[in-house]
Amino acid sequence: MNITIFGKGNMSQAIQGNFEASGSKINVVTRENDAALGDIVVLAVPYxxxxxxIARYGEQLAGKIVIDITNPLNFETFDELIVPADGSAAQEIQAKLPNSTLVKGFNTNFASTLATGKVADAAQTTVLLASDSADAKAKIAEALTGSSLNIVDTGALKRARELESIGFLQLTLAAGETINWNGGFSLHK
Structure with missing residues (x-):
């Protein structure tokens, strides 16, 4: 599968490694380079x-599966989300990209847990996905089949609100040194 990742930070690199482990072809887009977009596009950038x-690639994103990994934190205070309490960044992005299929994912993970496939060097890393498209979530899970990640479908895109709250909590705990950056959440069946 052809995957495009916007961004070049730690999250971008960790996500790239997992898609590559499954045999996908990866194309990384930054401000310095442009490229054709793949079937799945990952927004591995700050909110x-x-x-x-969207302003630069909106038309090219039409018909694509777009994964939003953002956590819409107030980076000045680090004590609140900057989206309405009854919504999410993912829902706002979907409204701006009505011809794309939006999936919330990877926002409850740290780069180190994605790179190693382990939370706290013990439990398998779980990636939570929310979208109104079961087909899009299935395609992402298929594209990650060769990785060491546990993929869990959390339901409709409206669940992104809860995923962003979990991501926010996890980030504030790590920033406050309550948990390590290799810690986080994992689900077991």
Whole structure:
């Protein structure tokens, strides 16, 4: 499968490694380079950078599965989300990209847990996906089949609100040194 990742940070690299482990072809897009977009597009950038990507690539994103990994934190105070309490960044992005299929995912993971496939060097890393498209979630799970990740379908895109709250909690706990950056959440059946 052809995957495009916007961003070049730790999360981008960790996500790239997991898709590559499954045999996908990866194309990384940054401000310095442009490229054709793949079947699945990952927004591995801070939430404030998403609008610029939409402005530049909105038409090219039509018909694509777009994975939003953002956590819409107030980076000045680090004590609140900057989206309405009854919504999510993912829902706002979906409204701006009505011809794309949006999936919330990877936002409850740290780069180290994605790179190693383990939470706290013990439990398998779980990636939570929310979308109104069961087909899109299935395609992402298929594209990650060769990775060491546990993929869990959490339901409709409206569940992104809870995923963003979990991501926010996890980030504030790590920033406050309550948990390590290799810690986090894992689900077991």
């Amino acid at each position: 404030p950078a998403v609008d610029d990507i």
